[in-house]
Amino acid sequence: MSETKDIIEKIKGYEKRETELKLDNAELRQLIRALTLVDEKSAVLNSIIESSDDAIISKDLNSIITSWNASATRIFGYLPDEMIGESILKLIPLERHDEEPKILSQLRQGLRVNHFETQRLRKDGTLIHVSLTISPIKDNYGNVVGLSKIARDITDKKLMQQKKDEFVSFVSHELKTPLTSLKSYIQVAAKKTSDEIFLLKALGRAEVQAKKMENMIRDFLNLSRFEEGKISIENAVFDVVNTLDDCIADALVISHKHAINYQGLASCKVNADQEKIAMVITNLISNAQKYSPDGGDITVSCERHHQMVNIKVADKGLGISTENQKLLFQKFHRVETEKTKLIPGFGIGLYLVSTVLTLHGSQIVLKSELGSGSEFSFELPAG
Ligand code: ADP
Numbered sequence: 321m322s323e324t325k326d327i328i329e330k331i332k333g334y335e336k337r338e339t340e341l342k343l344d345n346a347e348l349r350q351l352i353r354a355l356t357l358v359d360e361k362s363a364v365l366n367s368i369i370e371s372s373d374d375a376i377i378s379k380d381l382n383s384i385i386t387s388w389n390a391s392a393t394r395i396f397g398y399l400p401d402e403m404i405g406e407s408i409l410k411l412i413p414l415e416r417h418d419e420e421p422k423i424l425s426q427l428r429q430g431l432r433v434n435h436f437e438t439q440r441l442r443k444d445g446t447l448i449h450v451s452l453t454i455s456p457i458k459d460n461y462g463n464v465v466g467l468s469k470i471a472r473d474i475t476d477k478k479l480m481q482q483k484k485d486e487f488v489s490f491v492s493h494e495l496k497t498p499l500t501s502l503k504s505y506i507q508v509a510a511k512k513t514s515d516e517i518f519l520l521k522a523l524g525r526a527e528v529q530a531k532k533m534e535n536m537i538r539d540f541l542n543l544s545r546f547e548e549g550k551i552s553i554e555n556a557v558f559d560v561v562n563t564l565d566d567c568i569a570d571a572l573v574i575s576h577k578h579a580i581n582y583q584g585l586a587s588c589k590v591n592a593d594q595e596k597i598a599m600v601i602t603n604l605i606s607n608a609q610k611y612s613p614d615g616g617d618i619t620v621s622c623e624r625h626h627q628m629v630n631i632k633v634a635d636k637g638l639g640i641s642t643e644n645q646k647l648l649f650q651k652f653h654r655v656e657t658e659k660t661k662l663i664p665g666f667g668i669g670l671y672l673v674s675t676v677l678t679l680h681g682s683q684i685v686l687k688s689e690l691g692s693g694s695e696f697s698f699e700l701p702a703g
Pocket of ligand 1 (some may be wrong): 608639640656660665666670
């Protein structure tokens with residue numbers, strides 16, 4: 321009797337194990353399916369990484385390279401075996417080694433580095449221009465455990481840009497000389513024809529056009545000088561109100577359409593580069609005139625707040641939308657609307673304005689509303 325009981329117990333045990341095995345098998349099948357999916361996904365990712373035109377490199381937090389794709393080999397000339405396990409510093413020119421700790425500290429905080437343009441070293445010792453986008457690699461708990469780096473070779477783009485800049489600089493130089501003599505001829509002719517009203521008017525207009533061209537050429541020449549790093553700031557103490565007066569007088573020669581009112585101090589010394597600040601003010605007043613096609617007063621002001629002098633140019637013109645306000649100071653950026661389309665310009669004036677002010681340790685501040693006018697202001701240290 322007890323034998324039968326034992327057999328029944330054993331059978332029950334087998335049945336239980338069979339059910340458990342069935343469950344284990346189902347779990348195993350699920351795991352195998354999940355693993356196959358992960359395998360397929362990583363195969364797709366690998367083939368994307370391998371077929372990318374950009375170098376894709378990953379490294380750990382000590383800057384040791386952990387992966388190296390085919391384009392990294394094509395761009396830098398090193399095979400994966402030569403780079404995996406090596407320091408990324410092998411690719412960085414000596415004078416740029418300080419870039420790496422800066423990049424690392426930004427990434428340790430979990431921040432990306434986007435389109436950072438710099439130079440890197442190839443295996444054959446030549447330098448190439450690259451644009452780097454670097455992102456942190458995080459583990460499941462959100463800790464930064466490594467970095468992935470995408471390097472795009474922009475050497476051709478840079479060379480093209482350099483050629484274009486050289487061309488612009490050359491053309492501007494060549495235009496400047498004949499324009500200067502043209503202006504002198506106009507001025508001499510105007511003096512000799514004081515009784516011929518029509519001729520006098522025509523010569524006056526010709527002088528205005530020549531002055532406009534002169535301003536444009538000056539901006540282009542300044543642009544190429546900035547790009548070549550040839551501009552330096554020579555600070556001196558001068559009366560900025562005199563400079564404002566001169567710039568207003570010059571602007572009134574070019575256009576009488578707007579009244580330009582001056583408000584503020586009768587005299588105010590600042591410590592800055594007079595010629596470059598004159599260029600900033602000329603650009604701001606000229607823009608206030610250009611972008612107020614329906615007229616409206618322009619107000620130029622100068623106030624002192626403790627050790628700083630604040631200069632403002634305000635107009636009642638077209639105004640600038642919030643999205644465009646962020647882009648205006650980029651090189652060649654122009655607002656494209658039905659109204660601005662007809663106003664000539666190259667989009668370099670505000671780029672120069674902001675570069676000159678940055679070199680002075682200052683910055684341009686813009687307040688504007690579409691349709692209600694704009695106010696550009698900046699500060700300089702009192703002299
Ligand atoms: P440009 O006048 O040659 O186009 P700028 O760099 O001086 O170049 O100006 C860039 C753009 O900013 C202009 O095209 C214009 O759309 C806008 N802008 C500049 N100043 C003003 C202003 N006072 N009012 C409205 N828009 C302006």
